[in-house]
Amino acid sequence: MTTEQPPSPATSTNKVGDIQVQVRFRTRQQQHAVTDTAILVPARLRRYGLSEIINHLLGRTATDTESDETTLKPIPFNFLIDGKFLQTSLKTYLDNHGLSTENIVELEYVEATLPPSPAAAFEHDEWISSVRGHSSGLVLTGCFDTLGRVWDRSGVCKAVLKGHSGPIKSVSWIPESSIAERYRFVTGGQDAKVFGWEYDAEGNKSRILYECVGHTGSVEGVACSPDGKELATVSWDGCVLLWNTDPNDVEEAEDDNGGESRKRRKLKSDQGADSSVIPLKRAQKRLTGHVGPISCVTFAPTNSAMLVTGGWDHTVRAWDVEQSTNTVTRNCEKVVLGMDYSGENGLIVTGHSDGVLRLWDLRAQEGQTVKLHLSSHTNWVSSVRWSSTNSYTFVSGSYDSTIKVWDIRSTTPMYTLAGGDKTKEQKVFGVDWVGEYIFSGGEDALLRSFAAKV
Structure with missing residues (x-):
């Protein structure tokens, strides 16, 4: 040579x-x-x-x-x-x-890529608990003031979602459901309620399609299957509940606690129009196995029959939705607070109460599933999200007021972004990454967006 x-x-x-x-x-x-x-x-x-x-x-x-x-x-x-x-x-x-x-x-x-640059910051009235972007440019947020909001990229709040009686803890768009500028999504709250919604962009109106009845504790995570047909919710009550998202498959009946008929329950729309009855949904399946509260849930991006959850019992669990069975259980040292599943590389990233990020391959044999430990955050890692355009990169948000962009080919973060005022220890509760934009929300009550061509 x-x-x-x-x-x-x-x-x-x-x-x-x-x-x-x-x-x-x-x-x-x-x-x-x-x-x-x-x-x-x-x-x-x-x-x-x-x-x-x-x-x-x-x-x-x-x-x-x-x-x-x-x-x-x-x-x-x-x-x-x-x-x-x-x-x-x-x-x-x-x-x-x-x-x-x-x-x-x-x-x-x-x-090499340039660091993500701040694009905008939209003010809320209270802490932001959960953020989800949409390929259309809309952004969905859940807030501690009991309200959800739909935003566009220019900072206009298109809809205020009134229904919960406690802080909203989790939000999710329903895939494959956008028809003629109509978008569907779900919200879960500390009031143990889950609502299915529709936002009509053309008429700039929103409405509750149904309420999911079954949880007895704060709903910490909601996730929709890739085909948009199923919804999974996890709660402080330690249960995983599965529902279908068909707005026509509803009922009007008494709640699970034997209370008065919920068919009489009425709620005013966010436009102040006439009150309307909220149809109810009951869970199709209940998955049990976790010992304690469950923090997070995600479907396998290419397989609607596979669900993954994480919780306060220090476990990551995979489920066969069709068989209602817990197929894989992996233990770790700390509470699992956030997770996301990559359809490109088959890896699951989780955030934990020790500030460490862990990468899992549930296809590996017992004892070999944690492929990588990533340490840089100095407080709880509350939320994680894979890039939708790059199978190597993901973003994490933490109680240490920072947002970090990672590449799994490195053991140190590529970039660290401000998610709040660090001198005030403002926590980051939710992050998302859609296309060329990273979104975050937290204790500073700002929906932040960053332009990120990674």
Whole structure:
């Protein structure tokens, strides 16, 4: 194998006695591809110096002060070894892994991304507990003032959702339900109630479609199946309840506690129109297994028959919805507060009361399911969400007032964003990531959005 040394600023200033190492560069981004011939570079180089070499080979050497528009400006790159980002010098990496500088080092490089930038902040009257964005540009929030809200990206509150008598703890859009500018979603509250809603964007009206009756404790999590046909709810009462989302499959009957007929229950709409009867739904299935409150729930993104939950009993559990069975139970050291399931890589990320994020592969054998522990937050991790466009990245929100963007090829966060005033210890309760936008809400009562092209 022949080697060559590129005429790069990074190598032309080598110090006498510099240790050198052979590297072979490769990339999956073909627009940035360079020679795959091994070349000699100083072993002291880190990401920046290696990025200089790639830019030199690409002919990207212009600076902001150069007037020649035909000369391309440099692009920052990140480098991976064995699927992990290089975060030290080449020499340190080789020493830490017991490798010789005589080896040819295979380096994969990818274009680095800019940090997410604040896009907007929309004020609420109280703490925001849960946030969910929609591909249409709408954003759904649940609040401690008992109200839900539908926002557009320009900051206009399109609808105020009145129905709960306690703080709303969780919200979720119903997939595959948007027809002719009509959007359906669900909210769960500390009042043990779950409501199904419809928002008519054309008429700018919202209404309650039904109330789900069955929980006896605060509803901490709601999730809809990928096909939009089923709803799963989890509660402080330790139960997982399953419902169908068909607004026509309802009844008007007494509640589960033998109270007065709920068919007489009336509620004024958020427009102050005539009051109307709220139809009821009863759970189709009840899944039991958790010992204590359940904090979070998610469906497998590509399988409506698989459900995953996490709770205060320090377990992550997978369920077969069709058979109503707990198929997998995995234990961990701390309370599970938030979770999300990636359909792209099959991994589940969970946030915990020890500030640690854990990545799980429930397909692995017992004892091998926690693939990665990620530590950076200094308080409870309340919410997590995978990027909808990148299978490597996710966002986390914490009681430490921060939002962190992670890439699972690194053990440290890519970026840390402000989710509240850290001097006031304002907690972040909910995060979401839809397309190029990250959303968050928490104790500062602001719905924050960040432009994130990761």
